[in-house]
Amino acid sequence: MKGGGVTGKANPLARVGALFDGARDWWEHAKVWQRYLVYIGAIVFALILPAPWIGSFMSPGADWTSVLIYPVGTYILLAVGLNVVVGQAGLLDLGFVAFFAIGGYSVAYYGTQYGWNYWATVVFGIALAAVSGVILGAPTLRLRGDYLAIVTLGFGEIVRITANNTDEIGGARGITNVPHPPPMFGMKFLLDPAPYYYLMVAAIVLVIIFSVRLQKSRVGRAWAAIREDEDAAELMGVPTFKFKLLAFAIGAMIGGLAGGIYAGKAVFIEPNTFPFILSATILAAVVLGGAGNLPGVMLGAFVIAWLPERFREVDWLKDMLGGKDPSEFRILLFGGVLVLMMGLRPEGLLPSRRRKAELHEGTGGMGAMGAEVAGPETEASTEAVK
């Protein structure tokens, strides 16, 4: 990657980037109590987010709380899951939507056909997703990069098409009357979206805690090593295949959980709820936000989920597009934004410092260019990690 455009003065993203980098530097040196304050602040923020006065600006046209559940919350949950695979273990998965579908269909099918308790169907969906992750991963994770991308892409399509052609699970018509979650903590899951929102927040918080703990464990170190140099990781005694499979299974489980929670509110699911473009969108969110860094990934998912909803209602845009819904152009826009990002800030909006170092890897004298030196807006990389 050419370093020139990244720290150059002409780069319009540089200022924003510097701000983010500054925040990250602060965070890395923050004390434990400061961090807990931020955690508590983030949860409080999430709880007051559905407030109507925020909604009137963020989502004037549609019900804000519903938008926060789908697409925003769902995308965030999916992105955190995909981040385990892409951001932490460095595996390219283009069929992540398959696990989302498996979780969703589990809730819909076992709930309607067998009358299972909602939570039982969610747990079963998570297990099913994990098993399919392992079945998909076992033969393919021995292959590298491009093959894996193609096979996972195929898997996503296979799951969708299979659902489409299997009458037992509703075929192309899908499944209606998907049961809602049973009441919890005095909240009833009916038409009011608020309880679903709190459920979504709880799931996201849970998955984040899980993901952070993993990242800081031996498993996380192994993933980082695999991502940075798989052969070298094996030479360090890391069972690379096993850990890649584990990343796949854990990512799949989070995808399955997202599907289960989504289906709990949706009432109705069909194969087209799970198109390939959703896999691509979540991947775009992860890359845009900064693969490997949870706040970045969540920011990316939020932006990608929310922007099209917001612009759907902007009149002058509608007029400009001849009355068409501007959100129909979102995929075109994402493509453009991603291309722009690759040029200006390839590590994503809010990357981890490590990820940045990986992408701006000095060639160490192996190639024509020397090692990258930290830009003036960041601390010298010699003080990287405490």
Next chain:
Amino acid sequence: MLLEVKDINVHYGKIAALKGISLQVNEGEIVSLIGANGAGKTTTLKTISGLRPLTSGQVLFNGEDISKLAGHKRVQLGIGQSPEGRGVFPGMTVQENLLMGAYTRKDDLTADLDEVYELFPRLAERKNQFGGTMSGGEQQMIAIGRALMTKPKVLLLDEPSMGLAPMLIAQIFSIIKEINKRGTTVLLVEQNAQQALKLSDRAYVLETGRVVKSAPGLDLLDDPQVRAAYLGGH
């Protein structure tokens, strides 16, 4: 015998890279593999460390057949490798890179870490710098130090002098000597045949996937054919 390679054949797809290579490494030795580009030196090391599967033949370690063993398990047996092109983890600091070497170890690391920093004072100065921003020579030191942290019985070094300035090359070779003196067996792959042979107890000359010559290092230094092919003919 610590390490024995018996008549191994290794293929990349249909292309045979190794056509029946055999070699032995005894405990405490420094053994070199020299040969032209593409002779199969790297492939030989990768097959020993388990990064490449073999088509036929055997790799024996302490008399035990390890040909089917996964690479990460061979590390625990005592095979450490510093790979060609170094393979430093760019997003990890120098210290984190070294600690990756101790990934499977549960014992106390301080003594070994200190030893690596003593062998490479340069790394001690830059513990917290990212591996990816270290210079080529420094990355070589990380790669060797990291392999040492696995506590290898035999250390496989793939072109440790690649891309280094003459001063640094001499330094790296003397460090290899020192590592060997402290009890680690070394299997060394080098383009820098002159220096490698001087250092080695024994050496093998590889040509297109075959061993064409094996002799004590100093004998090969005087061998007219070897001189002509690998030592610039002086």
